[in-house]
Amino acid sequence: MFRLRSILQDIAIFLSVLMSLMSVAGIYLRHWRPFQAESFYNYVAPYGLMAHRLLAFTVGVLGLLVSVNLYRRVRSAWVLGMIGQSMLFALHLYYTGTVFSLFSLVSLFILLVLGVTAKDFRRVPKRRETWQALGLSLIPFGLALFNAILSLTFLRRDYAGTANFWLALKHSVRFLVLMDTQDAYFVSHMNFLYTVTLIAMSWISLIIAFILLLKPLVINPIVNGRERARVLSLVHEYGQNPMAYLALSKDKQYFFGEMTDGVIAYMVVNNVLVVCGDLICQEENAIVFMGEITRFAHKNGWKLLFLDITEKLRHVYEEFGFGLVKIGEDACIELANYDLKGKKAAKVRANINHARRLGIEVAEYQPLVHRDVAIEQAFQHISHEWFKQKGAELGFMLGDLALENPHNRRYFYAKDATGKPIALVVFVPYEKGQAYMADVTRRLSDAPNGTMEVIMFDAFTKMREDGVLWGNLGLCPLANIEGGQDNSMTTQLMQFIYENMNGVYGFKGLYQAKKKFAPTDWQERFIAYTPKPFGFSYAYAIIKAQNPKGINKLLLEKLRLKTGNRF
Structure with missing residues (x-):
């Protein structure tokens, strides 16, 4: 059963990647084969033809980022994938008028697989970045509300849309999300810059929100992979504490010495920098490295706590005035x-x-x-x-x-x-x-x-x-x-x-x-x-x-x- 779930997930993720690549390819196809591009958009991304081709391109790029992190079983990517595929399914249904179009069925298959296997997507980004991303993702809706109010008040003379607030809000969301300035219902070209600015602010906020949500597994793996290779070398060379090897676990952050070759693996709890085991460096350089660590902690306003240290480097901690307590x-x-x-x-x-x-x-x-x-x-x-x-x-x-x-x-x-x-x-x-x-x-x-x-x-x-x-x-x-x-x-x-x-x-x-x-x-x-x-x-x-x-x-x-x- 586990293998079947894994195979279905991989198929769904592959289809998501394929759909995203085709959406990205459309904007380039239009430059090289404009006549074929019309047929391409009709079949692959009709919303890109009837709304704005840049929308299909943007959806494709974001879809690729989400797909990569779905493969890594990231929880936030699962949430974004469910939202994105639901929107794509609705757009295909709206523009084609049938649920049996190929890409509607593909989106439906992806939704079913992700929905049934939701518990397998457990990896989570940092909570602070998640809240920042959620806050940024609400900005487009705030701008839509702002535009609806302005359209019915200060900009009423240039606004040719409905007088109903809720319909005006609906139109605002539509033109901000679909990037179609005609849906703004402004009769004057003087308002073009205003509408484009709102669209830009909305999509910049959404893109930054996506980056924040996916950062722990888009940028961090590259950086952490290089750091972890360096940590592994130091652990092999200087790891005298049994805890040293745990520095390679993914729940750790690293501080490397500048004046000497060394590292500590740590996490921060409130205002306490908690270190796993001893400092990892050559014993002769331990005093110098400890000086760097204490300055780093002091600069950030953190207390220092080393867990499960050995007798071998006890003199270093005593030299810097640490309190020591035997724990076992x-x-x-x-x-x-x-x-x-x-x-x-x-x-x-x-x-x-x-x-x-x-x-x-x-x-x-x-x-x-x-x-x-x-x-x-x-x-x-x-x-x-x-x-x-x-x-x-x-x-x-x-x-x-x-x-x-x-x-x-x-x-x-x-x-x-x-x-x-x-x-x-x-x-x-x-x-x-x-x-x-x-x-x-x-x-x-x-x-x-x-x-x-x-x-x-x-x-x-x-x-x-x-x-x-x-x-x-x-x-x-x-x-x-x-x-x-x-x-x-x-x-x-x-x-x-x-x-x-x-x-x-x-x-x-x-x-x-x-x-x-x-x-x-x-x-x-x-x-x-x-x-x-x-x-x-x-x-x-x-x-x-x-x-x-x-x-x-x-x-x-x-x-x-x-x-x-x-x-």
């Missing part, structure tokens, strides 16, 4: 001598044996070597079921499958005795590929006990054979923070949350789940912030950054899961 520990395993012998790993060993008796096997999927549609669809299905159980997907500090740009990620998955994939783990590299962290862990609800354990063990075994030195099970939030030297109010608050809000997040369960692997090293992780003290704005920024759908959505999801999906 990464459970790390030195792979050279790692095995599951001994009492500490007894439970993991038992679970792995149980899974193997049920025929569970582990395989590595290598999308850069060979793409397998069936496996990738299985991964998507596992993810969908996982989020139904666990709630909304988190972001910023957690990655995703990233199958379209896997880079050096490693994908290990478990399959049952029938060969069906039932769980997966995605590992991201750091320390120049000498270490890998389990970033994404997902499974089906009916996956047997021991499934995740057998993936982890087999994955780390394979990595050890490949020369990887460290395996990382990921962060245990708020673990062992009571034993540190810091006894500040912030640390005490973190400890209170760990002890009293375990039912909401499951801190203790996560810690125990990783502890049973008998990690050989627990590495401390911190947050760093400036200016001091740690306040509500920082706490809100931490939560908001990791919950892109909003804190209200997070609370509702937790409530729904705790009440057994009764809401």
Whole structure:
């Protein structure tokens, strides 16, 4: 069913591109083949012949932009596509007088496909740009209202149209949208400049609105693609923090050093610049780069907050007067001598044996070597079921499958005795590929006990054979923070949350789940912030950054899961 939907969408988008190209071609055909152009417009875009050929050209150009972003499954492009195809269908119906013309049927097919598969178009532009675009798109209607009022008052002497306000408003909308000055019903040529100016203002507003709506996926991909290539190079060279690879995720913005080669991946929440992990640069240049970052934040009036930083660059943050608070520990395993012998790993060993008796096997999927549609669809299905159980997907500090740009990620998955994939783990590299962290862990609800354990063990075994030195099970939030030297109010608050809000997040369960692997090293992780003290704005920024759908959505999801999906 998924493949059928995808095929129908691609056909509809291809037809939209074809219609748009033909509308654009008409204005050039008129210059080279004027007689054939008349027949062309009658068949392809009769509204371009009876209204204005520039209208058909403009509709074609905008249609191409919309079609490109429909292919990328952009939500705003879907809205514009539905509006545009509805208008085209109405125009064809109006000018041809029949619903059975070829291009009326094409528009109807596109409308049906887009309407039935609306949920597949989920990508959204920035909210601020959306509101700006909506505001600009209302300008033509404001101008139409303005013209209707002027036509019946100050310009009444030159106006030959109706005396009815609503009909005058209808005529105004028509001449502004269809670019036909005759529909303005002005008898004097002195008003020509006025009408052309209104038309120009209307279409300039609409074009800018389209650009704002489509900018995140027309201009930004080109810019971001170049930036991301540079970030990837810096991450490979200087990424000592397990979070470094998450800088490549699409929810990040980048600040590059000017005096030194470095980058941070960040987002802004209210007035707080939130950075994912440490600054990524050569350690010897960290002081210089931090100076650039603090000046950048100060110039924009932002506070600074680094999430999940390591001990290695702690001295840099202290040098600049940052407040530091321990937020947990990464459970790390030195792979050279790692095995599951001994009492500490007894439970993991038992679970792995149980899974193997049920025929569970582990395989590595290598999308850069060979793409397998069936496996990738299985991964998507596992993810969908996982989020139904666990709630909304988190972001910023957690990655995703990233199958379209896997880079050096490693994908290990478990399959049952029938060969069906039932769980997966995605590992991201750091320390120049000498270490890998389990970033994404997902499974089906009916996956047997021991499934995740057998993936982890087999994955780390394979990595050890490949020369990887460290395996990382990921962060245990708020673990062992009571034993540190810091006894500040912030640390005490973190400890209170760990002890009293375990039912909401499951801190203790996560810690125990990783502890049973008998990690050989627990590495401390911190947050760093400036200016001091740690306040509500920082706490809100931490939560908001990791919950892109909003804190209200997070609370509702937790409530729904705790009440057994009764809401």
